[in-house]
Amino acid sequence: MKEINSLKMEFLSKSVNEGFARTAVAAFASQLDPTLEELGDIKTAVSEAVTNCIVHAYPQSIGRIMVRAKIYADNTLEILVRDWGRGIADIDRARAPMFTTGGEERSGMGFTIMESFTDRMTVRSREGSGTTVRMWRKIAVRR
Amino acid sequence: MKVKATTKDGKMTIYLAGELDHNAAREAMFEIERQIDEKLPRDCVIDMSGLAFMDSSGIAVILKTYKRMHESGGRLWVENVPKQPMRVLDAAGIERIIRITILSE
Numbered sequence A: 001m002k003e004i005n006s007l008k009m010e011f012l013s014k015s016v017n018e019g020f021a022r023t024a025v026a027a028f029a030s031q032l033d034p035t036l037e038e039l040g041d042i043k044t045a046v047s048e049a050v051t052n053c054i055v056h057a058y059p060q061s062i063g064r065i066m067v068r069a070k071i072y073a074d075n076t077l078e079i080l081v082r083d084w085g086r087g088i089a090d091i092d093r094a095r096a097p098m099f100t101t102g103g104e105e106r107s108g109m110g111f112t113i114m115e116s117f118t119d120r121m122t123v124r125s126r127e128g129s130g131t132t133v134r135m136w137r138k139i140a141v142r143r
Numbered sequence B: 001m002k003v004k005a006t007t008k009d010g011k012m013t014i015y016l017a018g019e020l021d022h023n024a025a026r027e028a029m030f031e032i033e034r035q036i037d038e039k040l041p042r043d044c045v046i047d048m049s050g051l052a053f054m055d056s057s058g059i060a061v062i063l064k065t066y067k068r069m070h071e072s073g074g075r076l077w078v079e080n081v082p083k084q085p086m087r088v089l090d091a092a093g094i095e096r097i098i099r100i101t102i103l104s105e
């Protein structure tokens, strides 16, 4: 599929950047003319993925987070969120609803929310070298 | 993120306004617990009408408040939930545990 536009940004794993990241991707996605509901879904999915990097990938330190977004000719938005942190030992287990290593401050619903708010999500990870989450969401064409 | 609380006849209403994400959650939780510890309400309502955004960090805040109220034999429910937070609560299946009403527009 032909790529129409792309965005790439990198920032430190500080929680003030959560709002920045989801707002930036939503602003980029607005050229697809999404509904408020579609925009809300995109913001939420980005927020979940970026928060995971901040909370889980770099629990005791500050690291880099990369977010890339692409728009394809068929009105699909692709979002990639990458870190170079701790990594995930068992991805299937991590994706299961309510699984968390984060204690009482987390609910273990992040991956479940990302999955239900996008059309497709893939997770690649290696312990000690980082995690890449990719999500695709097709925006309905209206006229 | 703003947290405000009023108490009447043993029922506390907690008004959440702004964006409830991981960056805001710790302070919001601290303020909610401070209010509950101070007023010791019988029941508690979280009013979300002013909430512009919420992610899974908000779910943990709701569940922790629910546990806190449950321990003292009180009830907790969530009211006036706007569309985006409602989709998050739906995806997480929170309605199986806590009574939720939608914000009518």
Ligand SMILES: Nc1ncnc2c1ncn2[C@@H]1O[C@H](COP(=O)(O)OP(=O)(O)OP(=O)(O)O)[C@@H](O)[C@H]1O
Residues within 6 Å of the ligand: A048, A052, A053, A056, A057, A058, A083, A085, A086, A087, A088, A094, A095, A099, A100, A101, A102, A105, A106, A107, A108, A109, A110, A111, A112, A131, B056, B057, B060
């Ligand atoms: N980027 C990451 N790096 C390392 N571990 C991760 C990463 N993302 C997720 N995980 C692991 O996967 C688990 C599940 O993630 P998920 O987002 O579903 O839930 P959570 O973050 O624990 O809770 P919630 O998202 O509801 O606040 C996490 O507890 C963590 O162990």
Ligand SMILES: [Mg+2]
Residues within 6 Å of the ligand: A048, A051, A052, A109, A110, A111, B056
């Ligand atoms: Mg998470």
